[in-house]
Amino acid sequence: MAITELYPHINVEILSNGVPLQEYVNDEEENSPGTVTKYIEAKSGGDFAVRYSITKPWPETCLVFQISMDGKYVHGKILETNLFHGREYTSTVDAVTFSDRNKHFSQKFCFSELVIDESHASSANKSLLKSLKCLGEITVKTYKVKNVRQSDKEKRKPHMQNVGNISEKALKGRALSHSARLSAPVATTRVSKALAYDYVAADKQPSATFKFKYRSQAALQALMIIPRSPNPIPLEERDIESLSPEEMRELLKRQKERDGAAPKVKSEVKRERTGDPSKASTSFVGDDEVSFVSEKRRKRDHVFIDENGLETIDLT
Numbered sequence: 001m002a003i004t005e006l007y008p009h010i011n012v013e014i015l016s017n018g019v020p021l022q023e024y025v026n027d028e029e030e031n032s033p034g035t036v037t038k039y040i041e042a043k044s045g046g047d048f049a050v051r052y053s054i055t056k057p058w059p060e061t062c063l064v065f066q067i068s069m070d071g072k073y074v075h076g077k078i079l080e081t082n083l084f085h086g087r088e089y090t091s092t093v094d095a096v097t098f099s100d101r102n103k104h105f106s107q108k109f110c111f112s113e114l115v116i117d118e119s120h121a122s123s124a125n126k127s128l129l130k131s132l133k134c135l136g137e138i139t140v141k142t143y144k145v146k147n148v149r150q151s152d153k154e155k156r157k158p159h160m161q162n163v164g165n166i167s168e169k170a171l172k173g174r175a176l177s178h179s180a181r182l183s184a185p186v187a188t189t190r191v192s193k194a195l196a197y198d199y200v201a202a203d204k205q206p207s208a209t210f211k212f213k214y215r216s217q218a219a220l221q222a223l224m225i226i227p228r229s230p231n232p233i234p235l236e237e238r239d240i241e242s243l244s245p246e247e248m249r250e251l252l253k254r255q256k257e258r259d260g261a262a263p264k265v266k267s268e269v270k271r272e273r274t275g276d277p278s279k280a281s282t283s284f285v286g287d288d289e290v291s292f293v294s295e296k297r298r299k300r301d302h303v304f305i306d307e308n309g310l311e312t313i314d315l316t
Helices: 126-132 217-222 245-273
Strands: 010-016 035-041 047-055 062-069 072-079 088-093 095-100 103-113 115-117 137-150 165-167 178-182 195-199 208-215 282-284 290-292 303-305 311-313
Touching (some): 047 062, 208 217
Parallel strands (some): 115 165
Antiparallel strands (some): 062 137, 103 178, 137 195
């Protein structure tokens, strides 16, 4: 979970399938006392949720949590002081709700894989370049607020830009792999009322900021955030006790194939030894030694025998 140095009683984490995603740290990034940055792994099409928790000492004022994705504000949650009791207060947000013509809808958070066009060399427009600055980030900011009151404004559908195809030139070498998006709207009856409030801080600066940079596993490895996958140890070199049943069957299969190939090699060597000696010039003695056993005879096409039985060879 992400915790700032300045406000250790507030923590935020990203969940997927109800389980907190593992967080990684980039040692090259510096954080201020009120800001913390974590890296998480994004999987295409996977839903996610934001969970924040508060423990004692309880804050003396109301708090508002504002969630932004890829630089776009998508959700706000106000926690009034009457909620702070017991050991811990926890809230999970996995979707946005909005109203349209007296109908209410909900859209879940999910990751979407970027489509990177390697052949497109033209630069991106200013609007896209601005959105790329915060692409791949989920940001949660908490503020101290007061004078919480009902608002007559209706909760509108949040706008998230569809980045579409992105050229490699526009990325400028950044290891981006995904964007955050909202699922298709579904009808719901759960729509909270809009609230208004005033900031305690005159400059309206957040008390704490939590940044989650989401990337694919390959991108995290390219950034040296997580180690690259090591080469697997061959089955033959592993401890037998550590092998699974499937790995044990594979190992036995390989041994059987090697044992079946050995007699075939011996048979081929034997046939070479017992072949026509007039066509062979060498023979195997041991596993590695070779000795000469015969040579091809010279053709005797020019040999003559006289009446006394003497052989005469014509060398011309």
